Amino acid sequence: MSAAERHALVFGATGLVGRHLVLALGAAGVRVSTAGRSRGSYERLARWLEERGHGRPPADLRVDFEAGSPLLGDPEQWQDVTEVYNCAGAYRFGMTAEEAHRANVGTVLAVVAFAAKLPRLRRLVHVSGYRVGGQDPALVPWSAERRREAYAALGAYEASKVEADAVFTAESERLGLPWSVVNPSSVIGDSVTGESDQYLGLAATLKDLWRGRLRAVPGDGTTFVPVVTADHLARFMTLLPPDDATRGAAYWVLDDATPALPGLLALVADHYGVRPPRARIPVALLRRLPRRLTGADPETLTFLSGDRYPTAPARELAARHGLSTPDVTRSILAWADHLAAYRFGDAAEGRRRFTTVAGVRTFEVGELGEHGASTVVLPGLPVSADTWAPVAAALGHARVADLPGLGMSGGGPAVWADWTGALVTGTGARHLVGHSVGAAAAVTAAAARPGLVERLTLVSPFFLQAPAGGAARWAPLTRRYLRLVSPQALSRRLTGDAGHAEALRGSVADLRRAGVAGTAARLLAAAAGRRWREELVVALRRYEGPVHVVVGADDPLTTEGRALLDALPRATVTVVPGAGHHPQLTHPGEVAQAIGAATGAARPARRVPGRG
Incomplete structure (x- = not known):
């Protein structure tokens, strides 16, 4: 099937993976429709695509997973869809079991049932995960006891992704659908620009590193938290529908060359110009310590493992289609730069x-x-x-x-x-x-x-x-003040009004970085001198x-x-x-x-x- 004959429907197109997937499909010459919850989210997506050179804007379809059919509107808009990509779901920790099940398992059931009604469907692609892929579809439906145990042991997010992986395969097989699964690792930003708007997981660890709050590396020297760039994952996904050999197959998409976690953090610390943490704290101990001491979300601890993954099929498929993997070091550093530049989501x-x-x-x-x-x-x-x-x-x-x-x-x-x-x-x-x-x-x-x-x-x-007055001439006192000052207090000091505190939050965060307050204090003292x-x-x-x-x-x-x-x-x-x-x-x-x-x-x- 040529690109001109393909019509892709993307669920979850406004997320990090979905946006890059739409961009990659457009670059491949594939016509795209996106299923979104609101006109506003579609317009933001369209602007994002236009800024990155995407030509023809995707069709805007409205989705409601609580309705009988997930897509609303005229069925003629999707009757010639040849491939469906399910990037929908919730990547969020702290959900209840019911919320996570509805967001990740419920959407899978709705998308699979919808895809079964498409007369020209060539492939249904589901985004699962590297720690949850490969579940046994024979165990579907899960019993209430199995669900309770899994959700208690893994946390609501990961357990719902495990269940969704099994449900997707079981339902697709039952309905005779041509399916493929991608199991990506931690998805980081674009391989060139580093752009990303996801700040959970590994990104949160880099935030602590940047701010000098990461006191110890979780895990040990073998802990492996692999990454894949959003644009590489998206290009890989576009290869699946036209390749008949990928039907009924699951692919672990990640970069085996990702440094072990201590090496990855040392790499970024050197780039950031901060001290890497020397101490390490075993995962077993992290589980026992209260969260208020560790700062670690319990749901993230299952990702701290030395496991390796079956990446050979994905590497072989990519090589067959001439898709090369971006340099992992450059990609990680570009991503780290983007996260810090946008203050880990505080400056969007x-x-x-x-x-x-x-x-x-x-x-x-x-x-x-x-x-x-x-x-x-x-x-x-x-x-x-x-x-x-x-x-x-x-x-x-x-x-x-x-x-x-x-x-x-x-x-x-x-x-x-x-x-x-x-x-x-x-x-x-x-x-x-x-x-x-x-x-x-x-x-x-x-x-x-x-x-x-x-x-x-x-x-x-x-x-x-x-x-300036006498106090500014004493650098140690000024340094201490600047290290501890709040945005509100700094606003009053600089303008006489606390109303500019929001504009000063970034400045206050910078003054907390190692050495910045001291440099500012010495310069202020020098500025007062003749x-x-x-x-x-x-x-x-x-x-x-x-x-x-x-x-x-x-x-x-x-x-x-x-x-x-x-x-x-x-x-x-x-x-x-x-x-x-x-x-x-x-x-x-x-x-x-x-x-x-x-x-x-x-x-x-x-x-x-x-x-x-």
């Missing part, structure tokens, strides 16, 4: 990534397209790039980069000169926007490369303003390009600072009424307008008189 919006600048792992948010962005914002203290994301979005063609040693970037202040140099020469930064301490990095870079840095915008440049301030004044005088200073009316320039700017031939000042040292938090629209006006990227901003 915007364009975010890690890149390498002068050998330093650097976090950026904002315009990240292939054409880059010539306007780069360098945030101040003690905030990170997230606080500037609304301004960057309003500007367009702008990005925000955490300085080395701050926010989510690696390195430290010692590499700022090389880093800013590479930012200018290697990434096309021509307009540097420096906020507070970020203004110091911007001025130094501009003075060192006057022919490349075409414009400077300095927002709340501390060296042209009154120095030497650094005088050096920056000299550097600013040397820069001959246009300089635009933006300050809050409640955080004015000193008399000396204003006199210096008045003496510079190409300097302008914008004062934002009602703003303090962090106008990007309190007045992001006005800040974006002021920056854009100076570059011609927005309507001209009115120069507002103020105390600066």
Whole structure:
């Protein structure tokens, strides 16, 4: 059967596997219909597909697993379906047995019964799991006692997947359907971009690693938690319907080259720049200890095993069709980057990534397209790039980069000169926007490369303003405060209002990372000293390009600072009424307008008189 003759129906198309499957089917030239619960979920899927180059949008069919037939609407829409993929179900821990059975076993029964009515069906494909596949269909239906025992021993999620695997095979055989099963391992992000929106299981372990909360590796040196990338799994699944040899077969799809769990965590820890946990804790002990001590969900412990799996048939099928497995190390690190960049689900919006600048792992948010962005914002203290994301979005063609040693970037202040140099020469930064301490990095870079840095915008440049009070000069006290501060308290400290706490959650999380609060405290102490301030004044005088200073009316320039700017031939000042040292938090629209006006990227901003 040619691709043009194929019509695929995907249940669970909005999930991680389902989305990639629709994308892979489209790339193979297969017509696709998706069964979703709402128009809104379909529209989100359609946007996701369009952003990734999917051509013809899939047909939108409505599903209701509680109804007599799972699909609603005109049957003519699915009468020529040739293949059905069941990616539906619930991947969630903490469900009751009834919830898990309804979500994972009930959907299988509904999909199989529906597929049996399709006159042109060539294949029914079910996504099971590497720890649950291969169940005996002869034991179906399960007795009430067997179900109680399985759900008590394995937990509701895994037990429901075990039962669903057996039910799928038994019902498909009973109805004479041409079936195939895929048993994927832990599904991680796209092999190139790392993109994923699943944060359970292994992803939760990486979250603890990133935040310095993983005190010990669960299991032992043989513990094997294999992975498979979402895009590879999806491409593998598209091979099944047209290949008659795959009928009635189950395939374990995972990468045998996945490092054992201690090695995998050490690999990611090195990439994250954090210390890998040295201690190991046996699974048997984890089961006995209370969850409040271990932080481990009891339902995840069954996945901590040294077992290996029968992957040869899947590898042979992939090789026969020319499908190669992505490099597992690169895939894991790309996934780890994506998880951290999106704060493990806490920052779901915007364009975010890690890149390498002068050998330093650097976090950026904002315009990240292939054409880059010539306007780069360098945030101040003690905030990170997230606080500037609304301004960057309003500007367009702008990005925000955490300085080395701050926010989510690696390195430290010692590499700022090389880093800013590479930012200018290697990434096309021509307009540097420096906020507070970020203004110091911007001025130094501009003075060192006057022919490349075409414009400077300095927002709340501390060296042209009154120095901070005595407490900020004592780094140990500041470090302790920053390590312990809550978003609400930091919001009150920076703006006088707790209402900006949500915008500061990312910054507070970053200050909890090893070394960040200490670096911020030392920089704050240095910013209060005379030497650094005088050096920056000299550097600013040397820069001959246009300089635009933006300050809050409640955080004015000193008399000396204003006199210096008045003496510079190409300097302008914008004062934002009602703003303090962090106008990007309190007045992001006005800040974006002021920056854009100076570059011609927005309507001209009115120069507002103020105390600066």
